[in-house]
Amino acid sequence: MELNFGGTDLCAVNGTRSKAEARYDVVVVGAGPSGIAAALDAVKGGASVLLVDENPVSGGLMGNDTPLYFGGRMTAATQNSERMLEAIFMSMPELETAMEAGVELMLGTTAWGVYRNGPGAQSLPEQVVGLANAERSWMVAFDRIVLATGARDLAMAFPGWNQPGVMGAAAFQMLLSRYDAFSGRRILVAGSHDLALETALLAHERGIEVAGLVEMRNAPQGDPKLVAKVEALGIPITCNTHPVEAKGGLDGVEQINLADGETVACDTLVMAIGLIPMIELVDAMHGARALEPMRGGYIPKGEATVTAVGDCAGLADTGFDHIAYRMDWMRALSNSCADDTIICQCEEVTRADLIGVQPPNYLTRPAPMCARSLETLLQDGPANQDQIKRLTRSGMGVCQGRRCRDQVAMLLALESDKPFGTIPLATHRAPVRPLPMKILAEWDEPSEMDAAWDVWFGIPTAWVPWEDIGTPHEDEHREMLYTGMYK
Known part of the structure; x- marks a missing residue:
């Protein structure tokens, strides 16, 4: 039995959900190479496509190591959003190619949650993705969504790692290649697999001094050709050792103490042990049950609703x-x-x-x-x-x-x-990015939500509607509660 006064069920959630501001056949989250390729495939197939990417991320998020492990090694340029946006377009000309092909592009836009009908979301009129920028958040509806969120750094603790100057390889590559905003001058790289070797080669190419690589195993672990390239540049790879302490001052790291007793002077330690697929959106959608495999190319209408491409779908199998x-x-x-x-x-x-x-x-x-x-x-x-x-x-x-x-x-x-x-x-759980409440909050609530704000979430045993307090209806509510007649 529903508690119903005047033909209105005050506990119903119908009408309390916000409507999507826009609708696309395909939404692609992540504007890296895989995301751009997926967006181009979709638009060539005649779909309306939205491509969103959280970069350029704000300096505040970078300071909290989101989405990558930046380790406090960003220059002041990261505080200038226009300069950062320009740097992205300069380093990724394929973004303009996507836009010219008909893809709608939103940069500096975070996808913080994906909602599909299921447990806890039965009242949604359609499947939506929550988006947010520096000013507001909103919902976008979709037929299909492609996750191309990439991979993040694997961080590992040791004494002194919680000071500026200890960072991840993916963040290092982002600051150098995408933003041109790395503040360090001399780095030490932890690890010797391909990720570490590629990090050292990139640093050398960009004029960053590389003090060396340290490997806790007894031999370099990466591609022998990459190892040869690194050694040919005079960059030492020291095995059977690892960092035991990062020593620093006001500006962060100044030296790294190693297990073999050696001390390396540097301002940055790049942790290049491994990467982790960024699966937060999938996990918040009830994990693998929400994910359907990508079979390659554009997904024809009526097939998989949620797919993952690129590094977030799983890192390449190197046999390592x-x-x-x-x-x-x-x-x-x-x-x-x-x-x-x-x-x-x-x-x-x-x-x-x-x-x-x-x-x-x-x-x-x-x-x-x-x-x-x-x-x-x-x-x-x-x-x-x-x-x-x-x-x-x-x-x-x-x-x-x-x-x-x-x-x-x-x-x-x-x-x-x-x-x-x-x-x-x-x-x-959503939101999968740390968003300020002033952005995440919905200030323009639907009138149905505003009218019954105290009971719309469906917990009748917790509340008597405000408008019924002090009226004969209050007793009717209490009688319903005590006799268990709510259903």
Whole structure:
């Protein structure tokens, strides 16, 4: 039985959803090479296509290492949005090709959530993607959506990594190749696989001094041809060692201490151990169940609704033991960490906090909480990063776990003596980018939502509608609540 006065169900969610501002046959998220190719294929097939990309991202987001691990090594040029936009077009002429072909392009626009009818979203009139720029957010409807969000850096903690000058290889390449806004002068590269070797070659090409590469294994791990190119430039590759501490001053890193006792003077350490596909949008859509495989080329109407292309669909298979390699690095760096080494920079969760399953120091710790540890937690079942996240706040900061999510899972695997793949990663929820409430909030609410704001979300046991307080209808509400007649 519905509670209905005057023919209106005040608890109904009908009409409370905002309508999409525009509609496209295909929306492509990510304007890298894969995204541009997908957009061109779609528009050539006669589809209306919207191509969105969050670059140029604001200096504030870069300071929070979103979407990449920039490590505080951006120049002041990143604060000038017009200059950044010009740099993108200068470095990516294929964007103009896409626009001339009929693709609508939106840069500096974040896709923060995709909503399709399903659990918790049954009232949507159609499937939509949430977009936001520096001024507002809005919804766009689509028939099909292609995710070409790329990959981000794998960060790993060690003493001193939480100061400016420790950054990721993808962010380094972005600052050099896309923005021309890297502030460092002399770098050290951690790793020796292709990503690290390509990073060193790019730096040398752009006039950045490369102090060398350090590899914790006993030999370089990348393509021998790339290794030869790096060595031919006089760039040393030192094996059987790794960073144990980053020492710095007011401007960040000044030197890196290595496990073999050597000290390297540099202003930047580029972590080039590996990349992680950016799957936040997919994960927030209930994970792999939402994703349908890309069969190549333009997707004819009526086929797959959500597809992924490029690095976000999975990194290229090079035959290299990526997981074992990363775990070797994690084990080596972890052994260098003291109890007070920060693991989650946003929430200042230390290694001791994480392994002890304790909240950060700014929260109180009652005695029962102090008695808790990962060991006691494991007695109740396998480690679960979502549970660890709620108990310690690791991954709950403004970077949304980009610096700690993957390494926390790796640490949990090491500490619980389990294979890495058996530890589930923390899940994502929309918005998948840290958006200010003034942008995300909907100031022009539909009249239906405004009229029944206190009950439209469908929890009748929590509220009596404001307009019925002090009227005979208030008692009718209470009677309904107490007799369980709401349905």
